[in-house]
Amino acid sequence: MSNLVEITALVTFQLAQLLLVVLAAPLLTGWVSQCQCWLQNRSGAGVLQPYRVLHKLFVKDAVMAHNASWLFRVTPYIVFGCMWLAAAIIPILAVDLPFSRAADVIALVGVFGLARIFIALAAMDIGTSFGTMGARREMLVSFLAEPALLMVLFTASMISQSTQLPRIVDALAHHQFVLYPSLAFAALAFTMVLLAENARIPVDNPNTHLELTMIHEAMILEYSARHLALIEWASSLKLFAYFSIGIALFLPYGITEAGDWAGLPLAILWLCLKLMLAGAALALLETLIAKMRIFRVPEFLGTAFLLAVLGLLIHFLLKA
């Protein structure tokens, strides 16, 4: 009987997290934009603006190019599904969610990869100049960012002797405070990867349609209405997921156990606080630095990759 209660609690936690991330992700994007507006002395449209945009897009009729294939139509759903799932694997509120056993950190990187490959293929599907350019640049960014992310995750896995995110968070959060020099390198590399993978300044700019500089926007130019809404939503889910990975690896304090109802309110409070801080930091970073030329991006990401490998090496050298 107690077993059944436990399982029910676990599943409830998992479903709650699924619902929470999907509903809260646009709020995070709105918060980042709002912070940017404040920093740039604009009044801004409020943190709820992404929801209005999504609603508007869902209401509209979809328009698709004559030669779009089935791949183009299913991609938004695949991308949305992958990003949602990614958010479900990461211990955001509680560790030990049932689904996190099905996929560890390597699989998490795989999920991001799956979504990326589909969106890049969809971008090439119509056969426009901007679409293929976007796909090429996206793959360029990712082939350096993905191994860097993997190395960051490996450093954490080495420390915790596990590739499962719950175990990693457990190891990093619940032991006494130790300063890991390897994690410092990893954190720096992770920040750079986060900027690149979420199409943020200095690698890409989510708010521009300037032809020669866009990457992510170039890929989704041909999408409209509900398809575009799903992709935009998936992008905010991705940002949410990346923030959550960052929090789980580098600021894991306050995440509760699944089934621990008493710890839940506090966990939510901690999560909100950390996300708000991280969002504000991202807005500040984007306000302070300028976008770099596309030719510089490989250097930027190469640095991230090397930093991540260095972090791993330092872990081996110092055993810390």
Next chain:
Amino acid sequence: MDVFSLLPIDIAGGVTLLWIVLGLCGLALQGQPQVICRVVFPVGAVFSLALAITGFWALSATANIAVLPLGLPDLPFHLRLDPLSGLFLILLGGASFGVSLFSSGYFKGMEGDVLGLLSLEYHVFLAGMTLVILADDAYMFMVAWETMALSSYFLVTTDHNIPDTRRAGFLYLLIAHVGAIAILLSFGVMQAGHGIGAYTFDAMRASHLSSSWASIAFLLALFGFGAKAGVLPMHVWLPEAHPAAPSPVSALMSGVMLKTAIYGILRVTFDLLDVQLWWWGVLALALGLITALFGVMFAAVQVDMKRLLAYSSIENIGLLLVGIGLTIIFHVYGKDALAALALTATLYHSLNHACFKSLLFVGTGSIMHATGERNMGRMGGLIKQMPWLAALMLVGVLAISGLPPLNGFVSEWLLLQAFLLSPGLPNSYIDMLVPVAAAVIALAAALAAYVMVKFFGVIFLGQPREAKLEHAHDAGLWERAGMVWLALACVVLGLAPVFVVQQIDPVSQMLLGSHLGNAAAGWMMLTPMDTERASYSPVYFLLAVLAVMLVTAWLVHHYYHGRLRRGPAWDCGFPAQNARMQDTAEGFGQPIRRIFDPFFKIESVLPTAFDAQPKYHALSEDRLWYLLYLPMKRLVEKLSGWASVLQHGHIHLYLTYTFVTLIVLLIFV
């Protein structure tokens, strides 16, 4: 004879014999190409299936041995079917079943006499590979190895009226034989001068070599098998021979034949030699890493789709060699569970690569039939004309990119787990090598995704770049059937990792004395070490993604609507668009060429802004060809030039040489 007293080896030997007979039947039926396509190849496919089932059977059985009354007087042919052979028979049978089915459709337009010969060579090739896997003495092994090499040489040169094909075939033959000599020498070292009876593998297993002789044997084997597998720097034949051969042949060569070389390395290192040294592992690991990175980098800049796949095979062979290197290192340091993990990853990846690379190669055959092109830059938009092919190739592309929930991901996952669990080796330098190696693997895997987006995107997506593509036709029924089989194999290998790992366990038990097992009971969750360390469940993963997708689609259509209009492409409002504005194959690979510039020998002609008729031309070549092979060729030419000073073709001159030699010998002896 009672059917139930048959041993797996009898069936495997029988299949080999039947294949040869079938090939001869094909030759006899030259006048009826229809019969060859509709009967000979499908029957051969059934034999393949029988062989794969035999392999399964052999995994759980004890090793069976057979001695044939053939071969040398003192050394009859020895055959042996143990779990390692069984696993590679599954690989051979499974992949060749799909490829043979595909061939039934693919070769139907061929002329009768060419087809008759081809069917003979094809089935002898299959028989040769089977015998390589079954051979249990050095002589039998070399005979089978040469049969395999020669039959595949004739298959590569099927279109021998094209000069490039002849050249590619010659290069392949040359490197195959340089490798074969090294393998023969390696057997010679292991035989250790104990008379002809010591050429059986059993005698080699029983003998004890000193570590220096064992190292020589290992290095010779690594060189010899590496030449066949395409390990750097013996890789140059792959990108030449694979495009030249008919597509089903490329599929078999890349998917199966390269694996026989992996089989050979495993057989020699872990079965025939009784000592292993740590530096062998480091050497294999380093070679593998370089090969993997090199292969994928060159794949990214290719224009010819079959060359691209050939370079991708080089990459995958590199990954396999990394797995072997890791296995050796762990085994030497007594970390048996980890060694089993690395070996399982290697064998799993062999199976995976056989499936998805065969699938992609036969797919390029259908594309060539439909379009008459190998150059990706003249394709585009084929997903409309060839929907079946596009869907099946998409499975292959996702699998080879190492994405969950398909099979490429599982073996990559296992390999990375082996790296992650490795710390604590007694040699701290090797300990340091591990993270760097893991980083290179991650980089190669990410680049593979780049290559595959280019491959699929440029061929199947976008607008057709040539007018004739409008008339391209989809793959026929037989071709489709073969590809569906291979694609299904990719899916099943991806979704049932626990089952596959259980099948691999007897092999690691045999080679290393330890096996992986599954820590968590149940077939859903793959947990190579213990449940706290790592687990992966592709079935849950797939179900979750599908459920989320369907729920999302239902919600969107239910609460909003599903209205859709078609219109012209938007493209930022850019009015004049045509197919030439898409990235070509060169364009898509350009960033890689730029970033890894020093590795390529680039020859490019770029138009200026004022050219009325701009012409763009870029060629990325392999520096090794110029740094290693051409100097070697010049050296050989120079030496033979000196030797030819003696040759004049006059009989009295040669008589004089004989006379002078005689005199000299008389003086000195």
